[in-house]
Amino acid sequence: MDLNYSPQELAFRDEVRSFVRSRLPHEISRKVLEHKRLGRDDYLVWQKLLHAQGWMAPNWPAQYGGAAWTAVQQHIFDEECAEAGAPRIIPFGVNMVGPVIIAFGSAWQKQHYLPRILSSEDWWCQGYSEPGAGSDLASLKTRAERRGEHYVVNGQKTWTTLAQHADMIFCLVRTASTGKRQEGISFLLVDMRTPGVNVRPIITLDGEHEVNEVWFEDVEVPVENLVGEEGRGWTYAKFLLAHERSGIAGVGASKRELRMLKYIASQEKRSGRPLIEDVRFRDRIARVEIDLMALEITNLRMLAAEREGRAPGAEVSMLKIRGTDIQQTLTELMMDAVGPYALPHLPDAWGDHWLGEHVGPEYAAPLAARYFNHRKVSIYGGSNEIQRNIVAQHILGL
Amino acid sequence: MDFNYSEEQVLLRESIGKFLQKNYSFEQRRAIIQGREGMNAAVWDGFASMGLHGIPVPEEFGGFGGSGLDVMLVMEAFGRALVVEPYLSSTIMAGYTIALGGSDAQRSILLPRIADGSMKFAFGHGEPGTRYELNQVATTARQENGMWVINGAKSVMMHGGLADLLIVSARTSGEVDSPGGISLFFVNPAESGVTGREYPTYDGMRAAEVGFDNVTISPESIIGVLDDGYALLEAVTDRGIAAVCAEAVGCMDALKDATLDYLKTRQQFGMPIGKFQALQHRLVDMLIQTEQARSMAMLAAVKVDAPDTTERRRCLAAAKELVGRAGRFVGQQAIQLHGGMGMTDELAVGHYVKRLAAIETMFGDGDLQVDRFTSSQVEVAETPLRKPARKWKNLV
Numbered sequence A: 001m002d003l004n005y006s007p008q009e010l011a012f013r014d015e016v017r018s019f020v021r022s023r024l025p026h027e028i029s030r031k032v033l034e035h036k037r038l039g040r041d042d043y044l045v046w047q048k049l050l051h052a053q054g055w056m057a058p059n060w061p062a063q064y065g066g067a068a069w070t071a072v073q074q075h076i077f078d079e080e081c082a083e084a085g086a087p088r089i090i091p092f093g094v095n096m097v098g099p100v101i102i103a104f105g106s107a108w109q110k111q112h113y114l115p116r117i118l119s120s121e122d123w124w125c126q127g128y129s130e131p132g133a134g135s136d137l138a139s140l141k142t143r144a145e146r147r148g149e150h151y152v153v154n155g156q157k158t159w160t161t162l163a164q165h166a167d168m169i170f171c172l173v174r175t176a177s178t179g180k181r182q183e184g185i186s187f188l189l190v191d192m193r194t195p196g197v198n199v200r201p202i203i204t205l206d207g208e209h210e211v212n213e214v215w216f217e218d219v220e221v222p223v224e225n226l227v228g229e230e231g232r233g234w235t236y237a238k239f240l241l242a243h244e245r246s247g248i249a250g251v252g253a254s255k256r257e258l259r260m261l262k263y264i265a266s267q268e269k270r271s272g273r274p275l276i277e278d279v280r281f282r283d284r285i286a287r288v289e290i291d292l293m294a295l296e297i298t299n300l301r302m303l304a305a306e307r308e309g310r311a312p313g314a315e316v317s318m319l320k321i322r323g324t325d326i327q328q329t330l331t332e333l334m335m336d337a338v339g340p341y342a343l344p345h346l347p348d349a350w351g352d353h354w355l356g357e358h359v360g361p362e363y364a365a366p367l368a369a370r371y372f373n374h375r376k377v378s379i380y381g382g383s384n385e386i387q388r389n390i391v392a393q394h395i396l397g398l
Numbered sequence B: 001m002d003f004n005y006s007e008e009q010v011l012l013r014e015s016i017g018k019f020l021q022k023n024y025s026f027e028q029r030r031a032i033i034q035g036r037e038g039m040n041a042a043v044w045d046g047f048a049s050m051g052l053h054g055i056p057v058p059e060e061f062g063g064f065g066g067s068g069l070d071v072m073l074v075m076e077a078f079g080r081a082l083v084v085e086p087y088l089s090s091t092i093m094a095g096y097t098i099a100l101g102g103s104d105a106q107r108s109i110l111l112p113r114i115a116d117g118s119m120k121f122a123f124g125h126g127e128p129g130t131r132y133e134l135n136q137v138a139t140t141a142r143q144e145n146g147m148w149v150i151n152g153a154k155s156v157m158m159h160g161g162l163a164d165l166l167i168v169s170a171r172t173s174g175e176v177d178s179p180g181g182i183s184l185f186f187v188n189p190a191e192s193g194v195t196g197r198e199y200p201t202y203d204g205m206r207a208a209e210v211g212f213d214n215v216t217i218s219p220e221s222i223i224g225v226l227d228d229g230y231a232l233l234e235a236v237t238d239r240g241i242a243a244v245c246a247e248a249v250g251c252m253d254a255l256k257d258a259t260l261d262y263l264k265t266r267q268q269f270g271m272p273i274g275k276f277q278a279l280q281h282r283l284v285d286m287l288i289q290t291e292q293a294r295s296m297a298m299l300a301a302v303k304v305d306a307p308d309t310t311e312r313r314r315c316l317a318a319a320k321e322l323v324g325r326a327g328r329f330v331g332q333q334a335i336q337l338h339g340g341m342g343m344t345d346e347l348a349v350g351h352y353v354k355r356l357a358a359i360e361t362m363f364g365d366g367d368l369q370v371d372r373f374t375s376s377q378v379e380v381a382e383t384p385l386r387k388p389a390r391k392w393k394n395l396v
């Protein structure tokens, strides 16, 4: 047993570290570290830098322009980027639809879409959830009817993250309503500029515009945008789920946030002393730090197993449950740390070009919004209850 | 990065498993606990023939100089079987005390006897009025006519009643709570002035209250450097912590398996109770806690050998805190999910829960570990705290 990285992995980490250190623009990392609002361009600038380095697609095979890294290398990369304050890579293209196209797409789809994902020319979003189909995704109703060389799509998707920036959406649509519900589902790629596609913002409790409704009214989609076979969309969606796992534990980002939490707690005061020296608060920090230490090792254990050819299955659900729990606790503690100065709600204060005066310390401004926003992490990507169902079924056999 | 045991370790684990299966069923264990000795000599010798007592003992003294990982695999198996023999107190605690701190003479005389199991030791540090603190020592040792004279009392000394030799911490200088001025001594329990009262503990073991009234012992009885026993005491305590973390993981594994089995077989409302989602989710959480605990037990097993004391202390404290918390959760849920049956003495469940409860407080409960963890940050923490601070100056 050896908990350390190999010399090659350490060399790889140094390479990533020095790249991130020299190329990640300071204005961008500053926003991430200080919890400021990120704009479309912030993501794109970073993704294009990664693309130029050949690192945009850590998990794709080399023949499609991927970095073809091992699971451990991907983890190192995620961790280095997160700790340095790089924006997360928008996952919908490179981590979600990309692997599906590589595995099941046509030659044309590969040739056309994959390079555009790598170069961030297309911003993708994910059209799975519907008002009536959340956890029970297979009950989705958005219809796609074949008419000649087109599918005609009608229906509504919801909770679509950053659809307001998107060029493309990959959708699960219903192409048959007879037989098993899963077998009537197909996987369709839709250009957001097609007439009949309408995006309407949903404002979340933190006041932000991150998710949307996407409406489809007689939207004509060329049949060559069907991935694989009609009626096999559910299989592809399940395959995609397996690819979504990279970085699911969020260890790197949580380490970064823990550092920030300690910084804030060292600046805030209780009874004239730094809050971090207050035993009650200090213990709350310590307990989440200890949880995070354990999660990091659990995560590495699974990566090591993966490297030895034991593909992770439902174990990933455990990482998601623990990881999101820790992320939420960290946002909670940061908000608690600033006490009354969490209360002022000045959304512009965490946006670009704010010239106004801060109420209380600058770092306090976004903390409440961030806490409210992070309630999402135990809901999306398969809620934590659904994750527990998966573990109960697939690991425990209940 | 590699989370596997070596080939020899896998073999060792298998032979321990087989041995315990044959000699340590739940009924056999019950008989041992009810017996006069509170341990089984044949089992103890069996451990010796598998080489288990030789783990802390260097090869030159008849052991095999094993690592924290060897201890981990033994203790995990002992946790599964709920072994009550004094392996932790004697082989681990005393073994490492002598191996790490003993004089040449002490090592060459005593270590072979640890390795072959022919002598048993108990380790006495806690005193009435203390709560696991390592620096609190009121028992005194003073020099008189070239001899050491010990006065004081040690509380809840595990296996104190069956030990051939006690290892006792005593104050040789300094204030009652000062880390400096603590020294460790061997005391023969047959020495005049040593009084003891043995009693059972709720986890099937034995412990003793031991008093020292002008107990006069030879100058060679001191272990390590005079007044400087604290570091050794802490190093050995960390060995104990790593060991019980692994033992707890064994207990948790057993509880998780037993509970899963029960959920699949117990029928209510015309179906196995495992069909009820409320129970499924609880068991999933038990599984997650167990895996987190296993990760920390691994960290403890690796870091207990670390040369850097601060790093060792930080990791061992973190491991103990998390394992204690996880053990309490897993134990409580295991009883709950077994319903009334979980409350019985007949089922093993309760016995695992009791051992986990004992482990949770042993060598310091969660609160104390959080204290150790955060205070060992002070040195390390200057870096993570100050670095962003400097960066922040030009940001804000």
Ligand SMILES: Cc1cc2nc3c(=O)[nH]c(=O)nc-3n(C[C@H](O)[C@H](O)[C@H](O)COP(=O)(O)OP(=O)(O)OC[C@H]3O[C@@H](n4cnc5c(N)ncnc54)[C@H](O)[C@@H]3O)c2cc1C
Binding pocket: A125, A126, A127, A128, A129, A133, A134, A135, A136, A158, A159, A160, A161, A162, A211, A376, A379, A380, A381, A382, A383, A384, A385, A386, A389, B277
């Ligand atoms: C911020 C955010 C961003 C999102 N982004 C996207 C996106 O880009 N694309 C997309 O397609 N979707 C997205 N989603 C949708 C997300 O995947 C769904 O919200 C999620 O699947 C849950 O579905 P629901 O909201 O309908 O809740 P429901 O399924 O109605 O669940 C309600 C509650 O019931 C519980 N529950 C449901 N079924 C069970 C069960 N069988 N057992 C136990 N408990 C159960 C749930 O855990 C939850 O607590 C996003 C959601 C959020 C909040």
